[in-house]
Amino acid sequence: MINKRNMATYGIALVFILALNFLLPRMMPGDPLMAIYGEDALIQMTPELKAHLVERFALDEPIWSQLGAYFWGLLRGDLGHSYYYNAPVSEVILGRLPWTCLLVGSSLVLSTVLGVVLGIESGWRRGRKLDKSLLTGLMALGGFPDFFLGIVLLLVFGVTLGLLPLAGALTPYAELSGLALSLDILKHLLLPLASLTLCHIGGSYLLTRNTMITVMQEPYILTARAKGLSDSQIRYHHAGRNSMLPVFTRTGMWLGRLVTGALFVEMVFAYPGLGYLTYEALLARDYPVLQGVLLMVAVFVLVANLLVDLTYPKLDPRASYAH
């Protein structure tokens, strides 16, 4: 099981990230307010507002008080205020998070499951026809950037065939509910999901296939064969089960990139997730939102790693023993 030392490592990492997030804008040359909010926002600010902000961040006080104010804000879930959206940053981010979770989450699950299954089948038939075609096909797909796949899909299914919507996550102003709403969401999801999944399937496929090939040489596979087990039992229960282990770790790491993983695809499809938000914030130079997203990413990576650490021993009993 995960031990205290590991936990401490996570704690230290978290503090480090937070500290960085705090220090960076303050270390930039010039007015920290400008670093925090950006030039444009600053020009629009009234002197009162400025004074209010200086007080809020305790900018005129020593650095320790500033730090205290910063953490206090974080604890209350206060990530600052976005002048572009005219809303608290946390609210802006939380509004986009579900869409990203839906898109990236389902593509992660889909690409992993498909990758593992195809990898197992392919590795089992190493060097045979199915293996060769899968290998070439998926490697080729994985070679394209996800937004390129997105554009192609968009052109084919959205523009030419007109089967699926071109942009967004919902039909605007349709006021749908229930099943119709779900269907609408699904329709909008389909193309970005497909591009992300197709792009990432190659990774888990290749990893599974290669592990599978190594695992097939293991003595316990010979044991399983000697026991007269059916091929599928050997393939999944014995070989597959062991071949999944590295993919699991890899997928866990990907989970951390959930937030930004879909940046380009979300841009192509104008999908209102965090990636798209980042893009918008960049264009608008909405520094508070960008910082908020950055913090989210960092925390996500940490949490994802923690999750992997916690669950891996359940999959591979040796892991809790080896350390």
Added chain:
Amino acid sequence: MLRIEGLNVSYDSERILNGIDLEVKAGETLAIIGESGAGKTTLGLSIMGLLNGNARGRIAFDGVDLLSLSKDEMRELRWNRIAMVFQNDEDVLNPVHTVLGQVLEPMVEHRLKNKEEAEQRASQLLSEAGLSSDKFYAYPYQLSGGEQQRALVAMAWANEPELIILDEPLSSLDAVSRLEMMELLKRMGRGRTILVVTHDITAAANLATSIATMYGGRIVERGATPAVLYNPRHPYTRALLRSYPGMATGKDLQGIKGRMTRGVSGCPFHPRCTQAIEICRREVPLLVKYRERLIACHRGGIIPALSVKGMSKSFGSVKAVDNVSLVIDGGGTLALVGQSGSGKTTLAKAITGIIKADAGDVYLEGEKVSRRGKDFYRRVQMIFQKPGEALSHRLSVLEAVKEPLDIQGIETEAKRINRVKKVLEEVELSTSADFLEEYPHHLSGGELQRVTIARALVLDPQVLIADEPTSFLDSSVQAKILKLLLNLQEQRGLSMLFITHDIAVARKISDRMAVMLGGKIIEEGQSSGILASPAHPYTQSLLKAAQGNSQLG
């Protein structure tokens, strides 16, 4: 039950098994012994149908040729009728499944039992195999080597197979667990047919009713366990046993010259065999019946290098040697043990013709010796108790060792000197010019004895008769000389008659032993057997005396 005929197996054009003929009867436990690389495991795997290589021939199990079965038929047969306990290397058990899960799996997958019944039976088997119940749900890495081995055994027994193949079942165990495992296998193996594949002679001796020796992908000897172990007749079996540390004999370990190579023509053992003849290089010997056992050797197994039949010699009314018959195995050592006055030396002298026997014949490689001329002495040489007596004090080392060559008129002078130098190296003496010019009285006792050994060996004899060659040496030198003789035997296949009054020395050097008392041989047999259970009271007293000495020392 299992009948293998003409089985050939090759991996990528490399032959692993060569014309294996083997029969295992129902209820029998057969051990296949041999060095690693002999093809033992491959044999086990080919019976299971788990080879990646190419198998030709016939493996008849209950009359059905396994090699002709379809994939599905073979799968149906596996574990239900033939199961295997794999050598417990790393990860023979799947690391991510519990032990119990792996034991019950074959029962469930072969639809013999439902999950609960299978679980019950698996637990029962595991406890029968001696795994404590708190370990049933453990993962393999949480178990010790011994516990894993127990789990493997339980797993193999799961589907009640008729034939079980054990591959090195004791290899991963410490001494105590080995003993327990041996007991366990004996108990659980009752009533089943078992094939044990091992390089571990003790395991084979304890488990098997009969033994087959394998070398270079062939079976070279097959017989009942005691016969093969106590009286090996194939040169390889004897060499294998000699190199195995056992408690039964006190003999020093002897290696086998050279190393195993694949793809040799003729007899696979011929590059290492010390009694190989021309035909061995060309033709593969067949496995044929030879007195209650099967042997694959052109010479019918270990040849009798020298035998004596009905030899007698009297001095006046004293019968010094009384109707003695002996056989010295080719490449083996026969120790002739007895106190002074028992007639040992007279016998040796009569054999070599130094004195004339009243009756009896001597045979060299089965041929009767009628005249002891140059030819005889080229093949039979003797070394004596007191090296000083054998060497003329007027001859230098070089001259003394070269003399037999001069007498036999062999080769040119330069070549003779070369041979002398070579043999001096063999007996671990210096070949410097200074040393070659030394005279005997300047040499130490150990050096002198080495010089006499060199002199005896320079003609490349087949038989060496050594009469108390170490009794005048102090014990550390004695140990070195004994070791030297064993090495020479290993390299040259020298056959030795080693005469000694000291049964402790005999034990160190001999394969077989003959005890002599009052001119008669009163007991003869495999040294390990005689040492373990001496039959004659005289032998017993000799042994007791020796043990008393060793307790003193």
